[in-house]
Amino acid sequence: MRLTPQQRHHNETKIRAAMDRLLRGDLPPGGKCDIKTLARESGIDRTAFYGNRPYVHLREEFENRLTAIRQTGERPDPRDAQIARLKKEITTLKERLIHRNETITELTDIKTEVLSRLAAQHEEIIRLRRRADQAADVHRLPVRAPVIEPRN
Template sequence: MDRVLSGQLQPHQRCDPKTLAQEPGVTRTGFYPRRNADGSVRPGPYQHLAREFQRRLAALQQAGTIADPRGAQIERLKHEVDQLGAHLARQESVINQLTEFKQRAVSQLAAQHAEIEHLRSASLGPTAVVRSVPTPHRPRL
């Protein structure tokens, strides 16, 4: 019982009556009451051990000690899932903000482009003459 409660378990085991029964090689049914043929109830041969195990396990849990390494791993993973969920929510918020910014920027660019096109067409009427602006000639080296 001490070994199971201290967390010295095989990877597939848990801190429970089933593992407690496996250690000495007894059946788990010995931890529970039995019924006689007449319907009366008699205690199982190891029922007192099961009660003691449950009492000590509850005391450890109240003290904040997790005797089951799987239980500790589950708690750690739950905490990690919570942190990852919060991180994901923050990332989704940033993505939404950036998407809105992109939509506004594209709309503004489209409006500016339309304005430029309008101004070009207004200044280039049917009688407008377009001339090239001469550029200074630079000698090649």
């Protein structure tokens, strides 16, 4: 069945309206910014956009506009923008993770060194106490009981 000029004009109007919506980023659920979605949104059979069919020029126009939009850095498909944003976020998180791991390693090394020093100081205190206990000329001072102040 051949299309009348009015039907063809009506279909082209529907296709252009759907094209504008898709290129603005107004995508239907489960749709992308592509010919398949354009055909579905305009209610035209997808095969009409290929070969020597009547709407090849509209497919080419759609693809050219889509390419021009992408070259400016915009993304009509919000999922493309979301994927780009998530990739950037993953890169940032990986860098933060590397930095955190380096910090944890440094802090673990410091902790080990501090514990070694504390153990060495404890051993030194014990050694000095033994020596003081064995020495005859060292007198211990009496230990006072702590003073407890009354509460108001």
